[in-house]
Amino acid sequence: MSDPKQPPHGTGAEGDAPSVLDDGKTTRREFVGTAVVGGTLLAAGFLSLSATAQGGAKASSLEGPSVAPVPIKLQVNGQEHALEVEPRVTLLDALRENLGLTGSKKGCDLGQCGACTVLVEGRRVNSCLTLAVMQQGKRITTIEGLSQGETLHPMQQSFLAHDGFQCGYCTPGQIMSAVGFSREPWGQTDADIREGMCGNICRCGAYPHIVAAVRDGRGKQA
Amino acid sequence: MRPIDYTAAQDVRGALQKLAARPLESAPIGGGTNLVDLMKIHVQNPALLVDINGLPLAEIQEVEGGLRIGALVRNSDLANHPLVRERYPVLSEALLSGASPQLRNMATVGGNILQRTRCAYFRDISQPCNKREPGSGCGALEGFNRMHAVLGTSDKCIAANPSDMSVALAALDATVHVSGPKGERTVAFGDFHLLPGSTPERETVLKPGELITHVSLPASRFAARSRYLKVRDRASYAFALASAAVAIELEGKTIKDARVALGGVGTKPWRSAEAEKALMGQPADEVHFKAAAAAALKSAKPRTHNAFKVELARRTLVRVLALAAGLA
Ligand SMILES: Cc1cc2nc3c(=O)[nH]c(=O)nc-3n(C[C@H](O)[C@H](O)[C@H](O)COP(=O)(O)OP(=O)(O)OC[C@H]3O[C@@H](n4cnc5c(N)ncnc54)[C@H](O)[C@@H]3O)c2cc1C
Ligand code: SF4
Ligand code: FES
Ligand code: FES
Numbered sequence: 001m002s003d004p005k006q007p008p009h010g011t012g013a014e015g016d017a018p019s020v021l022d023d024g025k026t027t028r029r030e031f032v033g034t035a036v037v038g039g040t041l042l043a044a045g046f047l048s049l050s051a052t053a054q055g056g057a058k059a060s061s062l063e064g065p066s067v068a069p070v071p072i073k074l075q076v077n078g079q080e081h082a083l084e085v086e087p088r089v090t091l092l093d094a095l096r097e098n099l100g101l102t103g104s105k106k107g108c109d110l111g112q113c114g115a116c117t118v119l120v121e122g123r124r125v126n127s128c129l130t131l132a133v134m135q136q137g138k139r140i141t142t143i144e145g146l147s148q149g150e151t152l153h154p155m156q157q158s159f160l161a162h163d164g165f166q167c168g169y170c171t172p173g174q175i176m177s178a179v180g181f182s183r184e185p186w187g188q189t190d191a192d193i194r195e196g197m198c199g200n201i202c203r204c205g206a207y208p209h210i211v212a213a214v215r216d217g218r219g220k221q222a
Numbered sequence: 223m224r225p226i227d228y229t230a231a232q233d234v235r236g237a238l239q240k241l242a243a244r245p246l247e248s249a250p251i252g253g254g255t256n257l258v259d260l261m262k263i264h265v266q267n268p269a270l271l272v273d274i275n276g277l278p279l280a281e282i283q284e285v286e287g288g289l290r291i292g293a294l295v296r297n298s299d300l301a302n303h304p305l306v307r308e309r310y311p312v313l314s315e316a317l318l319s320g321a322s323p324q325l326r327n328m329a330t331v332g333g334n335i336l337q338r339t340r341c342a343y344f345r346d347i348s349q350p351c352n353k354r355e356p357g358s359g360c361g362a363l364e365g366f367n368r369m370h371a372v373l374g375t376s377d378k379c380i381a382a383n384p385s386d387m388s389v390a391l392a393a394l395d396a397t398v399h400v401s402g403p404k405g406e407r408t409v410a411f412g413d414f415h416l417l418p419g420s421t422p423e424r425e426t427v428l429k430p431g432e433l434i435t436h437v438s439l440p441a442s443r444f445a446a447r448s449r450y451l452k453v454r455d456r457a458s459y460a461f462a463l464a465s466a467a468v469a470i471e472l473e474g475k476t477i478k479d480a481r482v483a484l485g486g487v488g489t490k491p492w493r494s495a496e497a498e499k500a501l502m503g504q505p506a507d508e509v510h511f512k513a514a515a516a517a518a519l520k521s522a523k524p525r526t527h528n529a530f531k532v533e534l535a536r537r538t539l540v541r542v543l544a545l546a547a548g549l550a
Contacts, residue, residue: 090258
């Protein structure tokens, strides 16, 4: 789970935006903040219930006593980050919780949904099934590192143009997967796109628009 | 996930030493797609992970007309290698039918061969399972066993081996190369996985502290005419209900040589000598494909929810034989 105290990386553009607009409406930022806190309470309540039932599971993906964190360096989106994590911390958790890069989503945490897809050395992988310590010295790209400043990556533009999402939860994973897909030896048909994108599940079922977005975005260079 | 220690090895010797230092609680990690998954749900709980990704075992080399495939070659790289596509299409097809592109970019050859069953009782530590906890019973025998095996089962375990790649390797007469504290050895692929019998916790002949270093494929006259067909609950990204890997050599319309292996229905990657015998020297036609399919499933022991697999596997085999023979 992400730490609500840690602001997402790369929100510099918003700066210290006021939390209430002139017309009294809540900004997106404040809404997100509230939603995250609400979600945390909900999850904490749920987890404490199950903790009682199971006799003491912790409200975190890390159970049992901790071992000493180890210092590691990760190269994420062209920047080197020094951090300290326990060896059992997944790349996904390190990105989200240590680096505040919450664009990569945690869906299943078991390799089944693709929401956590990132690129390692330009190839798409599920960041929930690899450990952060294993990815030292590798070039990691997350959804936050795809755009060039204010200019969106062509695949991001294509997802916008084709409305390739509904709730958006699977979208960062879909886009990262689509970027990886575009570099792999697949054929040109929609069947190739569907098969090549099979590792990304969309609960909302936005598949027809996702296929259109990938079809359109795949040929375009970043 | 429980706490772990981690160390990375740079060569085979170093990895073997690190594994041997804590023999009962260490495990090598390749892609991690099976091990990290099972550590999260507490089914596997190694205290020390030895990262073998730095070992120089990621090459595919042509050797005496065959291939030598390093244990760390990623599933996607193996599937897309030109020599594999050209000479062993069944292997490429099997790999590309497994998991997702992301997982195939991570998964290694060694890890794929050693991946554990997807039996839901095995994966749920609140359930009895002889494989996970010897002697605790088997939740699947009288439980929901729709995904389970019909071939090679015992009264202790009916879990299906989930690997697609291994079905192709079984058909292709592959050899597994192993390194351990006592040196190197080779194991014929058919001997590598064990039947559950009364010890379902023992799945392969690999001993603790040993590493798979390579897999080799012999040159073959029949592998170029080889196909893989997988049937599952959805069009992709699902484990096999039934699958079949076949390779045949034709002389005119007569089958001169054949290899047949089944997936999704066996407790191990299931090479069928019976089906091969039924094909050898026979015309490549539907009558003989059906005879081979009947022979392959003759010893099947269906349970409450998986009886459909017997007919499904037969039809899968008939269909893929027709594909390999160029008749479909
Ligand atoms: C959602 C999902 C869907 C999947 N669908 C399919 C599918 O349809 N078909 C299919 O075939 N597979 C499927 N898989 C399984 C996938 O193919 C395996 O997880 C993968 O091949 C394992 O390889 P790995 O390198 O990641 O193994 P790891 O997780 O690294 O290791 C697996 C085991 O092998 C050991 N090990 C690894 N390398 C070596 C070595 N060189 N020597 C000795 N021991 C070693 C490890 O200690 C561990 O016990 C799926 C997996 C997931 C998560
Ligand atoms: S079938 Fe095998 S793996 Fe599944 S519960 Fe029974 S003993 Fe365990
Ligand atoms: S969160 Fe990694 S695949 Fe679902
Ligand atoms: S857009 Fe909602 S899950 Fe895909």
